[in-house]
Amino acid sequence: xxxxxxxxxxxxxxxxxxxxxxxxxxxxxxxxxxxxxxxxxxxxxxxxxxxxxxxxxxxxxxxxxxxxxxxxxxxxxxxxxxxxxxxx
Numbered sequence: 001x002x003x004x005x006x007x008x009x010x011x012x013x014x015x016x017x018x019x020x021x022x023x024x025x026x027x028x029x030x031x032x033x034x035x036x037x038x039x040x041x042x043x044x045x046x047x048x049x050x051x052x053x054x055x056x057x058x059x060x061x062x063x064x065x066x067x068x069x070x071x072x073x074x075x076x077x078x079x080x081x082x083x084x085x086x087x088x
Contacts, residue, residue: 007035007068014043024062032062 001007001020009016022034037043051057 001031001033001065001068001070005070006073007033007070009035009037009063009068011043012046014046016040016043018068020068031065033065033068034062035068 001023003020003022005020007018007020009018016037017039018035018037020033021036024032024034026032047057047059051059
């Protein structure tokens, strides 16, 4: 993965979409990525509720490479349009 790649993340059934805007190698040997998420209100609300329950902030700034998946935005849009055609 590299800066500019489009990625997804699944957090307890919440599908998130974003763009990699930075990366860093950490001492644990993993590469972590800073992601700009879009339309992420459901995730933010869920994390806020979790913080109220556990009294711990679970918000992440960097995502380990195995926690996000790169995808081709153009191919995904074409696939979704085909799926939309089936709904009509």
